[in-house]
Structures are given as structure tokens and as C-alpha cells.
Amino acid sequence: MAGRLIALEGIDGSGKTTQAKLLAAATGARFTFEPGATPAGALLRRLLLDPTLPPLGPLAEALVVSADRARHVAEVLRPALASGEWVVTDRYLASTLAYQGTGRGVPRALLDQLAEAATGGLAADLVVVVDLPVPEARARLAAHRLAEAGPGPGDPGPGGPVLADRLEAERPAFAEAVRQGFLALAEEDPERVVVVDGRGPVDEVARAIRAEVAARLGDPPGGWR
Structure with a gap:
């Protein structure tokens, strides 16, 4: 592979999506995400979230995530990397290990097998975990949903609540387990x-x-933007 793959990871509300988009813009990389970046993936994302x-239950959830990843790798990641592009993805393999592994309790050995089958061994060159304590992440999610809802009843605009997705709606203890899963992966590798x-x-x-990317991967092909 001539290109570079950088994965931004973290719990819901950590700011990783914002940071992934900023990093893609700064490096001239292709921005992508999981789940849902392909036509099939969009359907799987709805089923998941x-x-x-x-x-779904833990095992079915892991299988849906892996099916989405298989299409993402085949349709987006491998073609881009083979052409020499840098790619920044909002979530990749570490999310599965943290959410379905540490959070849901699916055995690591099984998740590793699913990852190999879905990716053919394609790992990120660099994984950046954007870490945020759970209470702060929850507050950000609540503020974001409130902003998306718009004006409330009696005010101009549609208003109405914006539902949290299935993983965002999990209890704080689940989010903390996922956070610790990400931190454990950083200690491991x-x-x-x-x-x-x-x-x-x-x-x-x-x-x-950007400083971590430059220190570990060097400058992007077209320089920093």
C-alpha cells in the first residue's frame, strides 16, 4: 500500500468526528467513516444504531459491524490507499474491540478473526484516540442533540427531540467500559x-x-494545509 491510513477513535461525544474532518483537511487526505460509508453500509448503520x-445482541452487533467494514475496505480504503492517497477514517478496528469487545463482552479472539476476514489484514498506520471523560462526553452529546432539534414548541421551526442512537443511549457505565477499552489498546500497542x-x-x-501524525508518519504528500 502506497498511502497511509489514520483512524480517529473515541467514545461518542469525544470530538473525534470533528477532529477526523479537521485532520483530513489539514493533510489533504480522504475523509471516511464507519459505519455507513458505502451504500450497503448505510443500511447496516441503520440496523446497528x-x-x-x-x-441486535452482542454477537449480531459485531457481525453487522464487520459486514460494514468489509464493504468499506473493499470499496473505499483499499482503492484509495493503492492510489497513494492518505485516508482519515472516523472509526475503524479499535472501535470494534472497545465497543463490542470491552463494552459488550464479545471474545477478543472472535473479534480478531472477524477483523481479519473483513479487512484482509489491513490495519491503520496510526490510531489516534481522542480521550474525554464520560460526563463531559455526555454533556457534549446532549448539547449537540439540543442544537439539532432547533426551536422548541411555540417557537418558529420544527423543534422536537432528536433521539440518541442506540450506542449513545447506553448507560454511562457502558461508555466508561468502552473508554477504558480504548485506553487499554493504547497501552497494548x-x-x-x-x-x-x-x-x-x-x-x-x-x-x-497534527503533531502526533507528523512525528509518527512524517508530512503528508502535498504538505500540511
Whole structure:
């Protein structure tokens, strides 16, 4: 593979999506995400996250995530990397290990087998975990949903609540287990997985992430933007 693959990871509300988009813009990389970046993936994303649908259970959840990843790798990641592009993905393999592994209790050996089958061994060159304590992440999610809802009843605009997705709606204890799963992965593989404190202003966190990318992968092909 001629390109570079960088995965941004973290619990819901950590700011990783914002940081992934900023990093893609700063490096001239292709931005993508999981789940849902392909036509089939969009359907699988709804099955995984829609709170109005019946819950899947841990194993089925892991299988749906892996099916989405198989299409993502085949349709987006491998072609881009083979052409020499840098790619920044909002979630990749570490999310499965943290959410379905540490959070749901699916055995690591099984998740590793599913990962190999879905990716053919394609790992990220660098994994950046944007870390944020659960209470702060929850507060950000609540503020984001409130902003998306718009004006309330009696005010101009549609208003109405915006439902949390199935994983966002899990109890704080689940989010904390997932967070600890990400931190454990960084301890397990410190050469490839780096933790960045997500508590600062957006631009400050972005600078810290760019510094880690430059130190570990060098400058992007077209230079920093």
C-alpha cells in the first residue's frame, strides 16, 4: 500500500468526528467513516444504531459491524490507499474491540478473526484516540442533540427531540467500559495507538493530533494545509 491510513477513535461525544474532518483537511487526505460509508453500509448503520429497531445482541452487533467494514475496505480504503492517497477514517478496528469487545463482552479472539476476514489484514498506520471523560462526553452529546432539534414548541421551526442512537443511549457505565477499552489498546500497542486529550479547545486538540501524525508518519504528500 502506497498511502497511509489514520483512524480517529473515541467514545461518542469525544470530538473525534470533528477532529477526523479537521485532520483530513489539514493533510489533504480522504475523509471516511464507519459505519455507513458505502451504500450497503448505510443500511447496516441503520440496523446497528437506529433506536426504534429491536436490539441486535452482542454477537449480531459485531457481525453487522464487520459486514460494514468489509464493504468499506473493499470499496473505499483499499482503492484509495493503492492510489497513494492518505485516508482519515472516523472509526475503524479499535472501535470494534472497545465497543463490542470491552463494552459488550464479545471474545477478543472472535473479534480478531472477524477483523481479519473483513479487512484482509489491513490495519491503520496510526490510531489516534481522542480521550474525554464520560460526563463531559455526555454533556457534549446532549448539547449537540439540543442544537439539532432547533426551536422548541411555540417557537418558529420544527423543534422536537432528536433521539440518541442506540450506542449513545447506553448507560454511562457502558461508555466508561468502552473508554477504558480504548485506553487499554493504547497501552497494548503504544507505537501505533496514541491518546490525545480531548478536553481542550477544538483547535488545540487539532494541533496536538497534527503533531502526533507528523512525528509518527512524517508530512503528508502535498504538505500540511
